[in-house]
Amino acid sequence: MSSLLIQNATAVVTMNEGRETLYGVDILCDDGVIQSISQSGKPRSPHESAVPSISADAVIDADGMIVYPGLINTHHHLYQSMTRNISRVQHLELFDWLKALYQVWKGIDEEAVYYGALVGLGELLKSGCTTSCDHHYVFPKAAGYRLIDAELEAAAELGIRMVACRGSMSKGEKHGGLPPDNLVEDIDDILQDSERLINKYHDPSATSMRRIALAPCSPFSVSDDLMRETASIARMSGVRLHTHLAETRDEELDCLEKTGMRPLAYMESLGWLGPDVWFAHGVHFTGDEVNLLAVSSTGVAHCPTSNMKLSSGRAGLEAFLEAGVPVGLGVDGSASNDCSNMISEIRTCYLLHRLELGPCAPRPEDILHVATVGGASVIGWPELGRIAVGHPADMFAVDASNFDWVGAESGPMAALATLGCQRPVSFTIVAGKVVVSDGELVNVDEPTLAEQARKISRRLCAS
Ligand SMILES: [Zn+2]
Numbered sequence: 229m230s231s232l233l234i235q236n237a238t239a240v241v242t243m244n245e246g247r248e249t250l251y252g253v254d255i256l257c258d259d260g261v262i263q264s265i266s267q268s269g270k271p272r273s274p275h276e277s278a279v280p281s282i283s284a285d286a287v288i289d290a291d292g293m294i295v296y297p298g299l300i301n302t303h304h305h306l307y308q309s310m311t312r313n314i315s316r317v318q319h320l321e322l323f324d325w326l327k328a329l330y331q332v333w334k335g336i337d338e339e340a341v342y343y344g345a346l347v348g349l350g351e352l353l354k355s356g357c358t359t360s361c362d363h364h365y366v367f368p369k370a371a372g373y374r375l376i377d378a379e380l381e382a383a384a385e386l387g388i389r390m391v392a393c394r395g396s397m398s399k400g401e402k403h404g405g406l407p408p409d410n411l412v413e414d415i416d417d418i419l420q421d422s423e424r425l426i427n428k429y430h431d432p433s434a435t436s437m438r439r440i441a442l443a444p445c446s447p448f449s450v451s452d453d454l455m456r457e458t459a460s461i462a463r464m465s466g467v468r469l470h471t472h473l474a475e476t477r478d479e480e481l482d483c484l485e486k487t488g489m490r491p492l493a494y495m496e497s498l499g500w501l502g503p504d505v506w507f508a509h510g511v512h513f514t515g516d517e518v519n520l521l522a523v524s525s526t527g528v529a530h531c532p533t534s535n536m537k538l539s540s541g542r543a544g545l546e547a548f549l550e551a552g553v554p555v556g557l558g559v560d561g562s563a564s565n566d567c568s569n570m571i572s573e574i575r576t577c578y579l580l581h582r583l584e585l586g587p588c589a590p591r592p593e594d595i596l597h598v599a600t601v602g603g604a605s606v607i608g609w610p611e612l613g614r615i616a617v618g619h620p621a622d623m624f625a626v627d628a629s630n631f632d633w634v635g636a637e638s639g640p641m642a643a644l645a646t647l648g649c650q651r652p653v654s655f656t657i658v659a660g661k662v663v664v665s666d667g668e669l670v671n672v673d674e675p676t677l678a679e680q681a682r683k684i685s686r687r688l689c690a691s
Pocket of ligand 1: 561
């Protein structure tokens with residue numbers, strides 16, 4: 229594999245153990261891994277001996293740029309990129325919003341999922357995200373079983389790391405669930421496909437480009453049996469478990485009415501607590517429940533924009549951090565966010581908690597930590613989320629010489645939360661390969677992709 233040198237970066241925000249920011253730095257990547265980080269030609273750890281110059285197959289001049297670790301998106305539904313901004317659902321809250329959109333989503337097929345993934349993952353790469361989860365749980369009968377395969381193909385084409393979460397719905401309206409009966413699957417089919425995907429795609433190595441997780445959609449769309457049996461297969465196979473939980477008060481009341489338990493107690497009763505589990509949202513956890521998450525090392529994907537858009541509430545990020553709950557950031561589906569921009573998510577997160585908590589809110593640096601190291605912890609991939617020798621070479625850069633960052637040079641670690649970035653990032657590197665250059669995706673032609681995706685979206689939204 230070819231080597232890449234990022235030369236003379238104005239600042240490098242490492243998010244290493246000491247949360248160091250380095251200035252005037254070269255980063256050498258080789259074989260997909262960071263080989264050295266050096267200053268003015270003098271390598272830092274672990275090779276302290278002087279090296280007069282560094283040679284590499286390719287060089288990026290990063291003068292004027294601030295380099296950050298690749299961001300990690302811990303929750304998404306990429307297919308929803310094809311169904312954004314549908315007027316008739318914009319005023320609705322979660323349950324009514326879902327019921328209306330199921331009628332659109334029943335028309336998805338392999339092509340819509342593939343293009344939705346290209347668009348959503350493309351937006352993520354252009355906003356500094358280098359690893360994304362996706363939670364795909366809609367499998368219309370006519371669409372076949374290659375939907376997860378299609379999004380993994382899109383990820384490989386773009387060059388982004390992906391954790392594909394095999395979602396599922398098994399409890400339709402006639403059994404007291406929320407989704408229509410024609411959108412739920414047979415449990416045996418779900419479990420069989422889950423095992424197929426794990427066997428075919430899951431790579432647990434530190435430098436893996438794709439992993440599989442198992443992810444029944446939510447307590448209100450999945451039977452007890454499917455939750456239990458999915459957990460059993462995941463633990464036998466060494467893959468992680470993911471679902472939506474404690475997103476809205478409606479969900480809490482529904483769970484209490486049907487099971488007599490609050491959502492977290494219900495999941496605990498099914499064996500769904502532990503360091504291999506992460507829940508999306510966690511807006512409505514009590515203090516005792518937060519402590520239980522911390523003690524069991526159960527993770528949370530915090531999705532502030534989605535929670536604001538669907539009026540679900542404000543998750544207690546400060547409580548998660550104080551208790552030691554593993555917590556990452558997620559953009560959630562594009563239909564409940566309307567974009568897949570991780571830097572916007574960082575800024576929204578910062579502002580939301582500032583509004584409510586004032587001086588007690590998590591600091592900008594803490595939000596960046598959540599979006600990098602925190603996300604890596606939540607998805608069980610601790611090698612990601614920092615710029616350090618020996619770690620996978622995932623990073624991106626913002627050009628700090630533009631108008632919108634003038635005057636902001638004193639705090640690179642805080643800048644993504646306070647300023648955000650109104651443009652695509654200058655470059656994104658995944659596994660030592662440049663996948664965004666000068667703000668453009670390297671591996672696809674953006675206008676051609678957008679045109680094709682728009683055609684498919686129009687057809688889907690009109691159905
Ligand atoms: Zn979601």
